[in-house]
Amino acid sequence: MSPTADWVLLDGVLAVLAVWLIVGVAGIASLRRFRFVARVLFPLGGLFGLLLGGLSLAAVAGTPEVAVLPIGLPGLPFHLRLDSLSAFFLMVLGFVAAGVSTFAAGYFRKGEGTPPGLLCLEYHIFLASMVMVLLADDAYAFMVMWETMALSSYFLVTANHRIREVRSAGYLYLVVAHIGAIAILLCFGVLQANTGVYTFANMRAQTLTPFWGTAAFLLALLGFGAKAGLLPLHVWLPEAHPAAPSPVSALMSAVMLKMAAYGMLRVAFDLLQARLWWWGALLLALGLATALFGVVFASVQTDMKRLLAYSSIENMGLLFAGIGLALTFSAYGMTPMAALALTATLYHVASHAFFKSLLFLGTGSVLHATGERNLGRLGGLIRTMPWLAWITLVGVLASAGLPPLGGFVSEWLLLQSFLFTPGLPNPLLNMLIPVVAALIALVAALAGYTMVKFFGVVFLGQPREDKLAKARDAGRWERAGMLWLAAGCIALGLLPVQFVALIDPVTRQLVGVGLGNAAQGGGWLLAPNGIERASYGPVIFLLGVAASFAFAFLIVRRFYHGRLRRAPAWDCGYRWQTARMQDTAEGFGQPIRQIFEPFFVMTRELPTPFDTQPRYRVTVADHFWGWIYLPVVALAERIARLFGLLQQGRIAIYLLYSFLTLVVTLLAVKR
Amino acid sequence: MTLASFLSQLLEIVVALALAPLLTGWVSQWRAWLQNKSAPSLLQPYRLLHKLFNKESVLAEHASPLFRGAPYIVFGCMTLACAIVPTLSTDLPLSPAADAIALVGLFALARVFISLAAMDIGTAFGTLGARREMLIGFLAEPALLIVLFSASLISKSTSLTTIVDTLGHRELMVYPGLALAAVAFTMVALAENARVPVDNPATHLELTMIHEALILEYSGRHLALIEWAASLKLFAYACIGLALFFPWGVAEAGEPLVMLLALPALVAKLAVGGAGLAVLETLSAKMRIFRVPEYLATAFLLAVIGMLVHILLAA
Numbered sequence: 006m007s008p009t010a011d012w013v014l015l016d017g018v019l020a021v022l023a024v025w026l027i028v029g030v031a032g033i034a035s036l037r038r039f040r041f042v043a044r045v046l047f048p049l050g051g052l053f054g055l056l057l058g059g060l061s062l063a064a065v066a067g068t069p070e071v072a073v074l075p076i077g078l079p080g081l082p083f084h085l086r087l088d089s090l091s092a093f094f095l096m097v098l099g100f101v102a103a104g105v106s107t108f109a110a111g112y113f114r115k116g117e118g119t120p121p122g123l124l125c126l127e128y129h130i131f132l133a134s135m136v137m138v139l140l141a142d143d144a145y146a147f148m149v150m151w152e153t154m155a156l157s158s159y160f161l162v163t164a165n166h167r168i169r170e171v172r173s174a175g176y177l178y179l180v181v182a183h184i185g186a187i188a189i190l191l192c193f194g195v196l197q198a199n200t201g202v203y204t205f206a207n208m209r210a211q212t213l214t215p216f217w218g219t220a221a222f223l224l225a226l227l228g229f230g231a232k233a234g235l236l237p238l239h240v241w242l243p244e245a246h247p248a249a250p251s252p253v254s255a256l257m258s259a260v261m262l263k264m265a266a267y268g269m270l271r272v273a274f275d276l277l278q279a280r281l282w283w284w285g286a287l288l289l290a291l292g293l294a295t296a297l298f299g300v301v302f303a304s305v306q307t308d309m310k311r312l313l314a315y316s317s318i319e320n321m322g323l324l325f326a327g328i329g330l331a332l333t334f335s336a337y338g339m340t341p342m343a344a345l346a347l348t349a350t351l352y353h354v355a356s357h358a359f360f361k362s363l364l365f366l367g368t369g370s371v372l373h374a375t376g377e378r379n380l381g382r383l384g385g386l387i388r389t390m391p392w393l394a395w396i397t398l399v400g401v402l403a404s405a406g407l408p409p410l411g412g413f414v415s416e417w418l419l420l421q422s423f424l425f426t427p428g429l430p431n432p433l434l435n436m437l438i439p440v441v442a443a444l445i446a447l448v449a450a451l452a453g454y455t456m457v458k459f460f461g462v463v464f465l466g467q468p469r470e471d472k473l474a475k476a477r478d479a480g481r482w483e484r485a486g487m488l489w490l491a492a493g494c495i496a497l498g499l500l501p502v503q504f505v506a507l508i509d510p511v512t513r514q515l516v517g518v519g520l521g522n523a524a525q526g527g528g529w530l531l532a533p534n535g536i537e538r539a540s541y542g543p544v545i546f547l548l549g550v551a552a553s554f555a556f557a558f559l560i561v562r563r564f565y566h567g568r569l570r571r572a573p574a575w576d577c578g579y580r581w582q583t584a585r586m587q588d589t590a591e592g593f594g595q596p597i598r599q600i601f602e603p604f605f606v607m608t609r610e611l612p613t614p615f616d617t618q619p620r621y622r623v624t625v626a627d628h629f630w631g632w633i634y635l636p637v638v639a640l641a642e643r644i645a646r647l648f649g650l651l652q653q654g655r656i657a658i659y660l661l662y663s664f665l666t667l668v669v670t671l672l673a674v675k676r
Numbered sequence: 677m678t679l680a681s682f683l684s685q686l687l688e689i690v691v692a693l694a695l696a697p698l699l700t701g702w703v704s705q706w707r708a709w710l711q712n713k714s715a716p717s718l719l720q721p722y723r724l725l726h727k728l729f730n731k732e733s734v735l736a737e738h739a740s741p742l743f744r745g746a747p748y749i750v751f752g753c754m755t756l757a758c759a760i761v762p763t764l765s766t767d768l769p770l771s772p773a774a775d776a777i778a779l780v781g782l783f784a785l786a787r788v789f790i791s792l793a794a795m796d797i798g799t800a801f802g803t804l805g806a807r808r809e810m811l812i813g814f815l816a817e818p819a820l821l822i823v824l825f826s827a828s829l830i831s832k833s834t835s836l837t838t839i840v841d842t843l844g845h846r847e848l849m850v851y852p853g854l855a856l857a858a859v860a861f862t863m864v865a866l867a868e869n870a871r872v873p874v875d876n877p878a879t880h881l882e883l884t885m886i887h888e889a890l891i892l893e894y895s896g897r898h899l900a901l902i903e904w905a906a907s908l909k910l911f912a913y914a915c916i917g918l919a920l921f922f923p924w925g926v927a928e929a930g931e932p933l934v935m936l937l938a939l940p941a942l943v944a945k946l947a948v949g950g951a952g953l954a955v956l957e958t959l960s961a962k963m964r965i966f967r968v969p970e971y972l973a974t975a976f977l978l979a980v981i982g983m984l985v986h987i988l989l990a991a
Contacts, residue, residue: 453813461792565729572735
């Protein structure tokens with residue numbers, strides 16, 4: 006795969022980038038013309054997102070294209086490279102952005118925090134910076150764009166900056182993002198191995214000693230782990246995602262988190278030449294812990310966007326576990342299995358991007374229609390907002406990992422790659438990895454629990470508040486954007502063979518081997534290791550269920566009848582049933598709180614029997630605040646106090662400081 | 677796909693649809709005998725289905741289309757499950773569409789839909805049932821997967837037909853890991869099919885109900901479909917258990933005539949299994965709902981230990 010001279014597709018990608026920047030600037034130029042920004046600029050951006058997706062789709066299977074852009078500092082041009090790995094992530098970015106931008110056209114309202122024109126600029130800079138992160142082929146361009154991405158998303162998160170929680174969430178996000186960025190910078194410093202040349206091409210050519218290789222890997226893990234929300238650097242995620250406007254939460258969760266997975270893959274499989282097996286084991290353990298933590302916390306949340314944010318932590322954990330497994334296989338030279346694990350991971354990248362953006366957009370529509378994010382005040386929206394409910398149901402089923410949708414395929418592939426492990430030459434891993442598969446199954450099942458809670462409490466049952474009866478369904482733009490994403494979820498579920506074939510060049514680039522022909526049975530069966538071993542045919546699956554559905558329906562109508570009578574709900578004959586008697590979000594989380602009690606810091610308010618205004622409340626918090634963050638904050642504060650001792654407030658003392666500094670400096674200079 | 681394999685697939689579905697209520701009736705008959713009660717007729721489930729199909733469906737005023745569609749979806753899922761589990765023959769055209777993992781996914785799909793439907797009406801019992809059903813589901817699902825993984829590790833395949841072929845026809849060996857898996861599978865099957873230590877299919881005490889609370893608002897044909905689907909689920913689980921632990925007597929060739937010879941073997945195995953289920957149910961008492969996680973965690977651990985034993989012995 007030698008770089009070729011004709012870089013047509015890369016040109017196209019850069020053109021999309023330019024259009025996005027122009028759209029952004031046009032947004033800031035027409036700050037007050039709300040309708041123009043919303044109805045023209047955002048859809049235009051979405052259209053070019055579609056174009057980007059199409060271009061990258063063509064680029065995945067193509068040869069790598071390189072270019073040098075003479076921008077930035079003198080002597081430090083941006084090196085760009087469009088290869089299969091970056092094209093795959095660009096494709097996800099483009100297609101998801103198309104849906105989210107269309108939704109955003111109908112979403113942003115006048116008079117909410119940052120004006121839409123400015124948001125339009127920040128939003129498109131955010132998109133463009135992610136494209137550049139994926140294209141970057143030297144550490145300099147990568148870091149500049151990585152920081153642009155962090156900063157533009159910071160401004161988007163704090164769009165509603167008049168609310169105090171939003172500002173503090175943004176601050177936390179910025180701090181963690183910068184800790185991560187420092188680690189990535191250091192990682193690149195190690196990777197260039199004292200050559201002083203920071204292009205990725207140079208890094209690929211270096212062979213590091215195991216010590217420095219490990220150092221680079223651990224720094225990359227810290228840096229990209231902070232962006233992905235791996236334990237224990239996850240705390241910013243459930244704060245920042247709910248604070249942002251829904252289209253921004255959707256982009257952050259669906260695409261920006263994937264940049265971390267991209268960076269990890271780029272460093273571990275492309276830039277580092279030698280790999281050690283325990284790196285993979287470490288990633289696997291960390292990813293699994295994150296996934297379990299995320300899903301357990303998701304199931305006890307009472308705020309819909311926080312619930313989804315924790316679910317994103319879970320999914321990022323699964324992705325990193327998949328990368329870890331692939332890394333272990335690849336370190337032992339078992340490349341076909343590494344290819345299978347990587348395929349599962351990349352598949353999950355795409356399916357999570359689609360279903361999570363869909364769900365976040367759904368919460369946005371609910372928020373606008375009802376003004377509520379609290380699950381305890383929602384309910385019954387399937388009757389007032391049928392469009393939204395049915396579209397969201399697609400995302401819910403995909404997120405719960407149910408066949409025949411996209412989430413299931415990646416879970417299936419991942420479990421298949423775990424079942425391969427008994428071939429590993431390491432007995433310890435052989436024993437442990439099937440247990441890991443068991444835990445992954447537990448995580449997937451818990452995700453189903455969480456999603457039933459999410460959908461059931463928001464859309465089903467009776468409205469818990471009177472105002473919900475007047476909720477208006479999602480508008481045309483919102484509906485169109487969400488339908489596109491839902492179609493993506495369905496396509497990913499029903500066409501796994503075609504999609505796995507698409508991923509093939511990416512795994513070829515990373516581990517040298519693809520899955521080859523995964524199609525069996527006339528292209529309808531996904532069988533990555535032969536039909537004898539395992540196969541899955543979602544279309545046949547769906548047709549089987551649909552056929553028996555239709556058969557049952559027709560038989561019942563033909564031989565019996567279709568009579569139906571509407572009556573009040575029966576509820577065992579209890580007549581005074583109210584909406585308050587339904588299970589709440591807290592109630593639905595109760596079994597989880599009981600089973601996974603050690604995971605939580607729980608505070609319960611249990612009133613006495615004589616309390617005239619009793620309040621029952623359970624709050625659930627995270628152990629990591631107490632274990633890591635608060636001690637670090639306390640330490641920083643103590644150090645700051647020590648410095649505070651210098652500040653005496655008397656001019657004589659300050660003059661003394663100046664004098665001492667002068668003396669010390671003179672001594673230092675003289676020597 | 678040849679005509680013969682198509683016919684064998686059709687025969688398998690028809691046999692499942694026809695025999696499933698009979699199995700339910702057989703189990704309740706044995707239960708009644710063991711508990712010194714006069715037993716209902718073996719055909720009672722068929723009569724019940726017929727009666728329910730004839731009745732008018734009474735639907736809650738604010739029920740959404742999801743509520744009306746769910747029984748059909750659940751029924752469709754269970755029919756497909758019965759179609760892909762090799763009961764009579766291992767040559768089934770539908771079988772490659774879903775392996776063991778997809779089968780577990782199929783059960784999960786049905787569970788999610790019935791739970792969502794129960795939440796749709798918004799009654800206290802419905803949501804309570806949904807929560808409990810999902811609780812049991814998320815604990816039982818991993819255990820079931822691990823049991824299936826143990827069998828997959830032996831046959832190096834997650835395809836159910838290959839598993840049955842390997843266990844029943846090629847390698848006649850005793851696997852100690854599978855014994856533990858069998859215990860775990862029995863525990864999971866009891867929980868998933870709302871059987872006694874976890875739930876009581878004959879209960880009418882609202883506060884202890886799980887499965888019955890879920891379907892409280894259904895009536896008429898919808899209820900009939902759900903009852904039939906529940907029978908099919910029991911049938912499918914029984915067949916999975918037989919396929920994994922007693923795979924002998926399943927036809928290898930896809931000839932419908934050979935399958936007819938496999939039919940008596942299946943009926944005999946199911947009859948013994950059903951009677952065993954009734955004995956288990958009679959000997960145990962229903963446990964409190966908060967003990968269920970412990971019970972299922974035990975099943976999960978047994979399954980994991982079974983798998984580890986297999987890996988240790990294989991190494």
